[in-house]
Amino acid sequence: MTSATLVQSPGRFMARLAVYAVLAVAVLILAPFFGAEPLDPGVVLHAVLGKSAGVGADIFFLHRLPRVLLAFLVGGSLAVSGASLQVVLRNPLAEPFILGIAGGGAVGAVFAISVPALMITAGPFSTVHVFTLAGCLACMAAIYFLASGATGVSMNTILLAGVTFNVLCGAAILLLRYLVSPHLLVTMDRWMMGGLDVVGYRELAGLLPLAVPGVFLLFIHAPALNQLAFGEEMAAGHGVDVAKVHKQVFLGTGLATAAAVTMAGPIGFVGLVVPHAVRRLSGHDQRLVLPASFLAGGGFLTLCDLFARTVVAPTEMPVGIITAMIGGPVFLRILFKKRD
Amino acid sequence: MNSWKKALLSVEEVCFSYPRANFALKQVSFAVEKGEVLGVIGPNGSGKSTLLRIASGIMAPSSGRVLALAGDLSALSRKARARILGYLPQQAPARLDFSVQEAVSMGRFPHCRGAGFLGPEDVAAVERAMEQADVLGLAGRSFSRLSGGERQRVLLASVLAQQPRVLLLDEPTSAMDIHQQVRFFRLVRKLCSQGLSAVVVTHDLNLASRFSHRLLLLKDGRVIQEGPPAALITQQVLASVYGEGIRVLDSPDAAGPLVVPDPGGAP
Numbered sequence: 001m002t003s004a005t006l007v008q009s010p011g012r013f014m015a016r017l018a019v020y021a022v023l024a025v026a027v028l029i030l031a032p033f034f035g036a037e038p039l040d041p042g043v044v045l046h047a048v049l050g051k052s053a054g055v056g057a058d059i060f061f062l063h064r065l066p067r068v069l070l071a072f073l074v075g076g077s078l079a080v081s082g083a084s085l086q087v088v089l090r091n092p093l094a095e096p097f098i099l100g101i102a103g104g105g106a107v108g109a110v111f112a113i114s115v116p117a118l119m120i121t122a123g124p125f126s127t128v129h130v131f132t133l134a135g136c137l138a139c140m141a142a143i144y145f146l147a148s149g150a151t152g153v154s155m156n157t158i159l160l161a162g163v164t165f166n167v168l169c170g171a172a173i174l175l176l177r178y179l180v181s182p183h184l185l186v187t188m189d190r191w192m193m194g195g196l197d198v199v200g201y202r203e204l205a206g207l208l209p210l211a212v213p214g215v216f217l218l219f220i221h222a223p224a225l226n227q228l229a230f231g232e233e234m235a236a237g238h239g240v241d242v243a244k245v246h247k248q249v250f251l252g253t254g255l256a257t258a259a260a261v262t263m264a265g266p267i268g269f270v271g272l273v274v275p276h277a278v279r280r281l282s283g284h285d286q287r288l289v290l291p292a293s294f295l296a297g298g299g300f301l302t303l304c305d306l307f308a309r310t311v312v313a314p315t316e317m318p319v320g321i322i323t324a325m326i327g328g329p330v331f332l333r334i335l336f337k338k339r340d
Numbered sequence: 341m342n343s344w345k346k347a348l349l350s351v352e353e354v355c356f357s358y359p360r361a362n363f364a365l366k367q368v369s370f371a372v373e374k375g376e377v378l379g380v381i382g383p384n385g386s387g388k389s390t391l392l393r394i395a396s397g398i399m400a401p402s403s404g405r406v407l408a409l410a411g412d413l414s415a416l417s418r419k420a421r422a423r424i425l426g427y428l429p430q431q432a433p434a435r436l437d438f439s440v441q442e443a444v445s446m447g448r449f450p451h452c453r454g455a456g457f458l459g460p461e462d463v464a465a466v467e468r469a470m471e472q473a474d475v476l477g478l479a480g481r482s483f484s485r486l487s488g489g490e491r492q493r494v495l496l497a498s499v500l501a502q503q504p505r506v507l508l509l510d511e512p513t514s515a516m517d518i519h520q521q522v523r524f525f526r527l528v529r530k531l532c533s534q535g536l537s538a539v540v541v542t543h544d545l546n547l548a549s550r551f552s553h554r555l556l557l558l559k560d561g562r563v564i565q566e567g568p569p570a571a572l573i574t575q576q577v578l579a580s581v582y583g584e585g586i587r588v589l590d591s592p593d594a595a596g597p598l599v600v601p602d603p604g605g606a607p
Binding site: 009010013087090149222223226227228229230231233234236237238239240241279283284285286287 | 359393396398418419421422423426427428429430431432433434435436437438442443446447449450452455456457495498499502
C-alpha cells in the first residue's frame with residue numbers, strides 16, 4: 001500500500017459524506033408523509049407542481065415540514081456540538097449539555113413559565129425563549145470565565161464546573177417548582193422533557209441566527225480539532241492557535257446548543273451517541289466526522305420525532321423520552337467498553 | 341556571542357515564571373547555528389522544557405525575545421513559525437484513532453489552507469519525513485496502538501513533515517531502548533549535517549555528550565555553563581549541579597567521557 005492511497009483525498013471524502021447526505025435528504029423527504037393523519041403522496045406532489053391545494057398539502061407544508069426541518073436542525077446542531085466537545089474536552093462522554101447550557105436554559109425557561117405576568121409573545125418568540133437563551137449564554141459565560149486562568153483555559157475545570165453548574169441549576173429548578181402554583185408544573189415538565197411541537201416557519205427562521213454561525217464555527221475548526229487529538233502542545237507545535245480554537249469551539253457549541261435548547265428543550269443523548277456512531281462508521285477525521293454528525297444527528301432526531309408523533313397517535317410523546325430510551329443503552333455500552 | 345548573526349535560532353535574555361509557582365527562568369540566552377546540535381541538560385525542574393517551549397514559540401516569554409532566522413518570533417504567525425521551528429513535546433496523547441500516516445501528515449498543517457487536504461507536494465513531504473524517521477513500515481498501523489518508542493519516531497516524522505529549519509526536541513528518546521536511542525540521535529546528527537539545527541533536551545547525559553556539538557547546562561532556571569561536552573561533562577561541574585551519586589570516567593574511545601551512577605556505600 002503506498003502512502004498516496006492512504007491519505008484522505010477530497011474525492012473519497014466527498015463520496016463518504018455524500019452517503020450521509022443522501023440518507024439525510026431521504027429522511028427529510030419521507031418523514032413529513034407519516035403522522036397521525038395519513039397523507040397521499042399524490043396530493044402533495046400536485047401541490048408542489050402548483051396544480052392544487054388542499055388540507056393534505058397544508059398538513060404537509062405548513063405543519064409537518066417545518067417540524068421535520070426543526071428536528072433536523074436541532075439534532076444536527078446537538079450532534080456537531082457533542083462531536084467537537086468530545087475532542088476539545090478530551091472526554092468521550094462529553095456532550096453539549098456538559099457546559100451547563102441545558103441547566104442554565106432550563107432555569108431560564110422554568111423561571112419564565114413560573115411568572116405568567118412576564119409572558120409576552122413577540123413574533124415567533126415568547127418570553128420563555130428569551131429567558132432560555134439568556135440562561136444558556138449566562139451559564140456558558142460563567143463557566144468559561146471560571147475556567148480561564150493565566151495559563152489559558154483548563155479543560156478539566158470546564159468539565160467539572162459544567163457538571164457542578166448543571167447540579168446547581170437542578171436545585172434552582174426544584175426551588176422554583178416548590179414555590180410555583182401547581183397548575184404551571186405540567187408546562188414546566190413538558191419543557192424539561194424536550195419537544196418539537198411548537199413550530200412554524202417563523203420559529204425555524206428565528207433559530208437560524210444562532211445555529212448557523214455556531215455550526216459554521218465548528219466546521220471551520222475541524223482540521224485544528226484533528227491536531228488537538230495529539231495534545232495541545234503537539235498541536236501548538238504544528239502551528240495551531242490552541243487558545244483561539246478552544247474559545248471559538250466553545251462559542252460555536254454554545255450558540256448551536258443554545259439554539260437547540262431554546263426551541264426544543266433539553267433533548268438528551270443525541271449529542272453523545274451520534275458522534276460515537278459516526279466515528280465507528282467513518283473513522284476519526286473530524287473533517288468528515290463533523291459534517292457527517294450534523295447529517296446523522298439531524299436524521300436521527302427526525303426519526304425519533306417521527307416515532308414520537310406516530311406511536312401514540314393521535315397524541316404525542318415528548319421526543320426527549322425517546323432519544324433517552326435509545327441513547328441510554330448506547331451510552332452504557334460505551335461506558336463499559338471503556339472499562340475493558 | 342557575536343556568532344548570533346549566523347544563528348538560525350537565538351534566545352535572548354528570556355525570563356518567564358508560572359503564576360503561583362516558585363519556578364522561574366532567569367535571563368536565559370543561547371543560540372544555535374546551522375548544522376549544530378545543542379544538548380540541553382540539567383536536573384529535574386531546572387527549566388529545560390519551559391525553555392524549549394519558549395524557544396519554539398508555543399509560550400511567550402515575560403521578557404526577552406526569541407529570534408528565528410533573525411526575525412522576532414512574536415512578529416510571526418503561528419503557521420509561519422511552525423514552518424521554521426519543529427517542536428516535539430515530551431508527551432503527545434492519542435485521543436482519536438488515526439493511522440501513522442495520518443499522524444505524520446498532521447505536520448503539514450502549517451503548509452495547508454482550508455480543509456487541509458494534501459496536495460502532491462504535501463504527500464511527497466510526508467513520505468520523505470516517514471522515510472527519514474524510518475516509520476514507512478508502520479504507515480497503515482493505528483498510532484494509538486504503537487509502543488512508546490514507535491510513537492516518538494512517528495511524532496518526529498510529523499515534525500519533519502513541517503520541513504522546519506530548527507528541531508526542538510523535548511526528551512525525544514525517553515521511551516526507546518538503547519539501540520533506538522542511538523539510531524534516533526544519529527538521525528538528528530545526519531539531519532543537522534544536511535543543514536538543519538537541533539536543540540535537544542535530554543536526561544541522558546551520555547547521549548547528550550556524545551551526540552551534541554555543544555551543551556547548555558541549566559539549574560533553577562539559570563544557565564550554569566555552556567560549552568563543548570568535554571568542558572561540561574566533568575566530575576566537578578556535574579557534582580556541583582546534580583549533587584553526589586555520579587561519577588565521570590574517561591572513556592576508552594575518543595567520543596568523550598562517560599557518566600555512570602555511583603552506588604556509593606549502598607548495601
